[in-house]
Amino acid sequence: MSGSLRRAIRQRACVAQLEPPTTSTGVAGYHVYVRTASGVYGPPINVGTVTSYVVNNLVIGKTYDVVVTDSHTSGIESAPSNQVNKSMY
Numbered sequence: 001m002s003g004s005l006r007r008a009i010r011q012r013a014c015v016a017q018l019e020p021p022t023t024s025t026g027v028a029g030y031h032v033y034v035r036t037a038s039g040v041y042g043p044p045i046n047v048g049t050v051t052s053y054v055v056n057n058l059v060i061g062k063t064y065d066v067v068v069t070d071s072h073t074s075g076i077e078s079a080p081s082n083q084v085n086k087s088m089y
Helices: none
Strands: 004-010 013-019 027-036 045-048 052-055 063-072 084-087
Touching: 027 052, 045 052
Parallel strands: none
Antiparallel strands: 004 013, 013 052, 027 045, 027 063, 063 084
16 A cells, blocks of 8 residues: 555544555545454445544454555555554453
8 A cells, every 4th residue: 555554542443544645646545444353354444535534333352453455546456554453442
C-alpha cells in the first residue's frame, strides 16, 4: 500500500486512519481488513475514499490486527499496509 496506517483507540472501537501520499494516482478507494490475533482476516470492508474509519463492536479482552489496502481504478488491489494491533481492555 502506498499510504500508511495509524491507529487511535477508543473503548470497544479502533479507528483506522489512512495517510495516503499526495503522489497517489488512480486510487479508487480503500479496504480495511480486521482479524483477531489468532484468526484469519475477515472480508474486506470497503470504506470508499474516506481517510478515517471506525471499526466498532470489538470485544474486550481480545487483540485485533488491522491492515489496509488501496484499490486502484484499474481494479488492482495493493499489498496490505503494515499491520497494527490493539488489545482491547
